[in-house]
Structure formats: C-alpha cells, structure tokens
C-alpha cells in the first residue's frame with residue numbers, strides 16, 4: 235500500500251500498541267489503528283485515532299516539560315514583572331509565541347531562562363537592568379530544534 239507521506243509502496247494498515255518517547259519518559263497508545271510506513275515511519279490515521287494519538291502525546295509532553303519548571307511559576311514571574319507574553323518574549327530574546335508555549339508546557343523552558351526568572355522573581359526591580367540584545371533573525375525552526383530534549387521519535 236502506498237504511503238501518503240513519502241510515496242513508498244511498503245505502507246500497510248495495521249493495529250499496534252504504539253510507544254511514543256519524549257525526553258526521559260514514554261507513553262504507549264494501545265491498539266493504534268493506522269497506515270504504518272516502515273520507510274519514513276509516518277502513520278496515517280483517521281480523525282478518531284489522530285485524536286487519541288494527539289491527546290496522549292500532548293499529555294506526555296506537558297508532563298515532561300512541567301518537570302523542568304512549573305509553567306505557573308513562569309506566568310507568575312512574568313505577571314510580577316508587568317509583562318505581556320509578547321513583551322516577555324521580546325525582552326528575553328525568545329520567539330514571539332515562546333511564553334505562550336512555556337506557560338502551557340508545550341515547550342520546555344530553557345534552563346538559563348528558568349534561572350533568570352528565579353532571580354527576577356525574588357528581585358523584580360532588576361528587570362530594568364536587562365540589556366536589549368538584538369538576536370540574529372533566524373527561522374523559528376532553528377529555535378525549535380535547539381530545545382533541551384531530543385526530537386520526539388516513535
């Protein structure tokens with residue numbers, strides 16, 4: 235059967251207990267029905283199966299990312315500093331949607347930022363001493379690939 239992603243003719247419909255690894259944890263999604271491609275490792279699923287997969291993956295990622303730092307701590311320090319998510323992203327040289335992602339545990343918070351937020355949480359008056367640094371205008375994908383954890387693999 236043809237793979238809709240890479241065009242390989244080795245894809246096959248199957249039902250598998252699918253193991254998803256993220257960081258140092260994993261989750262098994264039981265009896266995941268889909269078209270599995272051995273060449274590109276893509277799984278084509280219908281809406282119901284994709285929802286099961288998405289829910290399990292999202293839950294695991296939030297669990298792993300929240301272990302780095304409590305997302306509510308990030309939000310509380312940001313609010314204490316009087317910054318919107320966009321303003322915080324600009325001040326700390328992060329992608330524009332970074333604080334939304336950190337505060338919803340979609341992405342792990344970089345350790346240096348955790349350390350800086352910890353200091354600023356105790357001494358919010360120091361926020362005025364943060365210098366403005368213009369970072370090179372690099373594509374968002376480059377930022378995303380430099381996170382603490384290896385890319386998720388099936």
Ligand SMILES: [Zn+2]
Pocket residue numbers: 237238239240241242245271272273274275276
């Ligand atoms: Zn494929």
